[in-house]
Amino acid sequence: MRAAQSQFMESLKSTSSEEVDASTSGEEAYMSAEELLSEEPLVCSLCRDPNSKTPVSFMVLLQSAVDNFTNDALPGEVDTFLDFIKVQLPSTSHIQLPSTSHDESVVIPSIEMLEKNIYQSIQQDMQDNLLHSNSLKDYLSNLSSPSEGDLNKSQNDESILLGKYVESLSRDTSEQPSVSKIARNESTSSKTSVPFASFDGFGPVNCDGIHISSCGHAVHHECRGRYITSLRERYNRRIGFEGGHVVDPDQEEFLCPVCRRIANSVLPPLPGDFSQVHEQMMLSDLSSEVAIDFAGAHALRVAPALSLLGSAASMVGNGRILQGLSLLRSQRMQPSLEPIFRKLCKMYFPDRRDKFSESGRVSHAMIFWDTLKYTLISTEIASRGGKHAEGSVSGIETLYRELESSSGFVMSLLLQVAQSTRSENCLQVLLRFRGIQLFKESICSGVSLDQCTTDTGNQRGFVSTLLKHTGKEITYPDIQFWKRAADPVLAHDPFSSLMWILFSLPLPFLSSVESFLSLVHLLYVVCVIQALITCCGHNQVDVTKLGSSDRLIVDICKIKGESVAAQQYFVSHLIDSSWHLKDVIRRLSHPYLRRCALLWKILKSSVSAPFSDRSHQWDTSSFSMSDGGALECTTGPSVELKEIQELESMFQIPDLDIVLRDKELHSLSFKWFQHFCKASEVRKYGSVLHVTPAIPFRLMHLPQIYQDLLERYIKQQCSECKTVLTDPALCLLCGRLCSPSWKSCCRESGCRAHAISCGAGIGVFLLIRKTTILLQRSARQAPWPSPYLDAFGEVDIDMKRGKPLYLNEERYAALTHLVASHGLDQSSEVLRKTTIDSLFLI
Known part of the structure; x- marks a missing residue:
């Protein structure tokens, strides 16, 4: 040793x-x-x-x-499906087997080859559709509200695919005897100590x-x-x-x-x-020439995106494709991925991990993909606080530098892991194919397919209803994901919708520049409509001054005025009434475009190791504080609009006036808004949608003179026990007054408990009497230097010298960036001073 x-x-x-x-x-x-x-x-x-x-x-x-699959099922599938239903719903044990017969001459390809064939069929179908549509207007006119026959066909395709999903699920779980036992005892031995949060979708x-x-x-x-x-x-x-x-x-x-x-x-x-996909992506570039389906170098590519969704939904519901897929055997996840998957399951489902994992209804790829999505979003947010010299580098380059400095290679590696597990077995593939069906109905037709099936009065005949009932009081991850896909497209973050659509499509679509651009354009329109709905409530729009060409703006303002749900759901507290309407919309679409740029950077990267041999030396606490504006965001409106213009040019997005005055998009946007209003009548969303520009992450605004802060908080009472706190700690995330010392009478006011409820275990507290910072990460605590200094730039711990203290902007900005970049546990300076409280490990 x-x-x-x-x-x-x-x-x-x-x-x-x-x-x-x-x-x-x-x-x-x-x-x-x-x-x-x-x-x-x-x-x-x-x-x-x-x-x-x-x-x-x-x-x-x-x-x-x-969500009448027996006419298209293989003989063995009926047995396994009924076995699954009998286990989950004992009252159906009397069901008898119908007679089935099928053509046995089915070619059994690999899942990778199957997805490649589906991709080629979708591309051919898209070309045929666009050739028969002379203009965007002709194509959008074919996407009117679905007829009864189309709706019945969609429901039939849904039942066929869900039947295959249940068959594959039953086949996988039959190899694990403990699963059936868990399912039978679910109603009697389930934990209910921590209910699920009221989020919408998977997470x-x-x-x-x-x-x-x-x-x-x-x-x-x-x-x-x-x-x-x-x-x-x-x-x-x-x-x-x-x-x-x-x-x-x-x-x-x-x-x-x-x-x-x-x-x-x-x-x-x-x-x-997976390296082959990266090679194809590296050969492609957004600046290269791309086929234009409609007139203009920067034409809006909504029609190809809608055609992509429609063709994909049709192909994945094809009976012969599903028949061949059902004959493929499942593969186990690679053993090297099991440690990180177990860890993620424990963090995603703290009280349901065992049931979810052993039920077979937790997608490995879905968890990896969702982790990638959030990490990419948080990286974009962390990069907003940086300053770049005007004229030296562009805002996009600054964005990419944040990706390099924050271990961006691990996102490229995580993308490879997620893609390698997307097609590891039939269950994963069918989960995604079902998602693309739901996305197609929601975006193209303005209909929630799962809601349609429950409104027809024939719930007993739809497999989706059976899947929901088997969960009893639990909503399984597959149902969570499908609900997210069926939701109105306006109800969610556009970039998240883009990520989930890419997740659901066959793997080769990640190597298609045309498909990526089309989907970026489609969700950009969603982002514009969300921004327009939000602006209607901030006195940004004077309807009396608008003409006939601004009919879209007028109609959206009218619908929002009649919809209480829309007024409460679309929220923004960061809109300046002095801004021009079009500038507001472009600035509200800025975060979406920045995240798309980061995603494209990751997709083009083939790096599976650190970007730099000194990447492990990067420390979020080592930013220079000598420069007065080193971490202070000085991005003014002109600089921000310049970066937006760069991003719009990068993704070939046309001028905003063209988007707002497009009559065909008017009808599509109206359909989306009506879908949201209709869905909000039968379902209440757990939160609101904050539509904000790309402003930097900031901690609580502090006064310049420490005396003002001291006089305000030193004698405030605890909100729980109503006594004056002996050592008050101000939460810099929300502004609540807490206490670093644990008390049984007011335990919710403790720093540890408040950090869990406020920042998912992360807490940043200013100790009022000591002037220093307390960094809380679950049970770990560490001190951080005071952001207040005297006139000579020196600290006064515990205020022993009694000199006036002033806020040091550079120190506070460094602390802000440390929190925004999730660097508390990656900073050597923080870890050297960290202690762990064993009281909270019990």
């Missing part, structure tokens, strides 16, 4: 000297990934064996952040999403397992170990042996078939 430790320390010293030499060159951050990988091969950070052939995995940190229960980050170092799976076991044994025997004041071994937390940052899981690289 000592010899191994000595070898490790020698290698660590040599690695540190190499890193110091590498950090002297500022140009290395822009070296190609191939050069970096060739210079520094991946080595396990624990055993440091350069000759080992065992694959390594990157250490990562996961953080919680704020984690107690937070907005899961953020993934990595220091860039790797370990062997076996080495990590032995290391965790050793830490847990020492922890249980009360023997001290390195990082004992920071990590919780029961949660599989450990410090990276190289950089001493926290990790709680590993993510393996997956070289293989």
Whole structure:
């Protein structure tokens, strides 16, 4: 053991000297990934064996952040389907088998080949549709409200696909005897201590999403397992170990042996078939020439997007395709992915993890994809606070630099993992195909397909109703995802809708520039309509001054005035009444375009290792504070509009006037708004939709003079016990006054409890009497220097000197960026001062 430790320390010293030499060159951050990988091969950070052939995995940190199929079924499917229903609904045990007969000459391709064939069929069908439509008007006219025959066909396709889904689910769960037992005992032994949050769609229960980050170092799976076991044994025997004041071994937390940052899981690289998709993406570029279906270099590509959704929904419901898919056997997830999947399931479903995992209704790819989506969104938000020299680099380049500095390689790696698991078995494929059917009906026809099936009065005949009933009081993840897809498109964030549509489509669509551009345009129109609805309630629109060409604006203002749900759902507190309407709409669409740019950057990247050999040296607390505006956002309206123009040109989006005055889009937007109003009558959404511009993340606004803050909060009473707090702590996220000391009479006012309810375990508190900052991450606490300094730039801890203190904007901006970039557990300065409270580990 000592010899191994000595070898490790020698290698660590040599690695540190190499890193110091590498950090002297500022140009290395822009070296190609191939050069970096060739210079520094991946080595396990624990055993440091350069000759080992065992694959390594990157250490990562996961953080919680704020539907008459029997006529088309194969003979074996009827047995398995009825077995599934009899287990879930015992009252159906008397059902008899119908006679079935089918053509047995069905070719059984691989799932990858099947998706490729579906992709080619969709592309051919789209070309045929667009050839028969001379203009956008002709095509949109074919997407009027569905007739009764079309609706019946959609319901028939739905039942066929869902029948295959239930058959595949039953076939998979029949191999796990414990699943049937769990299903039968579900009503008598289910936990109800923590109910599901009232979010709409699929996502984690107690937070907005899961953020993934990595220091860039790797370990062997076996080495990590032995290391965790050793830490847990020492922890249980009360023997001290390195990082004992920071990590919780029961949660599989450990410090990276190289950089001493926290990790709680590993993510393996997956070289293989997915590299072919990346090669196709690298050969394509948005600046290259793309086929234009309608007149104009920057024509709106809504028609191709609608054609894509319609053709995809038709193809995935084809009986022969589903028949061949049903004959394919399921594959198990790769063992190297099981640790991170278990960790994510525990964070997504804290009280339902075992039931959901063993039920077979948790999609591996869906969880990985949702984690990627949230990490990408949070990266975009974190990049808003940076300052770039005007004229030197564009805002898009600043956005990409944030991607590089925040371990962006792990998102590229997570994308590969999500794509590799999307088609690992029939269940995953059918889940996605069902989603594309629901997206098509919601976007193209303005109809919630699942709601239509329950309104026809024939609930007993639809498989979707049976799937919902089998969940009893639980809404399974597959139903959550399908409800999200069937919701009105205006009810959700456009970028999230784009991500879920890409998730549902066959894999080869990620290599199609035309398809990506079309979908970006379609969801951009959704973003514009949401912004327009929001502006109608902020005195931005004077209907009396609008002409006949602005009919879309007039009609939306009229509908919103009659809809109480729309007035309450679309909210924005960051609209200046002095802004011009079109500038407001463009600024409200800015976050969507920035996230699309980041997504495109990830899709084009083939990097499966750190972007830079010094990526693990990046520290969010090391931003220079000497420059007065180093972290202060100075993006004015003109600079912001310039960046918006760059993004619009990048995605070939036409002028906003063309979008607002398009008569054909008028009817489509009207259909979307009517769909939202109709759905809101029968279903109440759990929250509101905040439509905001790309403003930087900010903590609570603090007064310039500390005396003002002291006089306001020093004598305030606790909201629970009504006594004056001896050591008040001001939450800088929401402004509530808390206490760092735990009391049984007012436990909800404690910093730890408040951080869970306010920031999903993350808390930033200003200690009023000490003037310092308390950083809370679940059970971990760490002090942070005071943002208030005296006239000479010195701190006055506990106010012992009694000098006037003034807010230092640079210090406060550095703290803000640290929180926005989820860097509290990635900052060496924070971790050195971190302690863990064992009281909360019980």
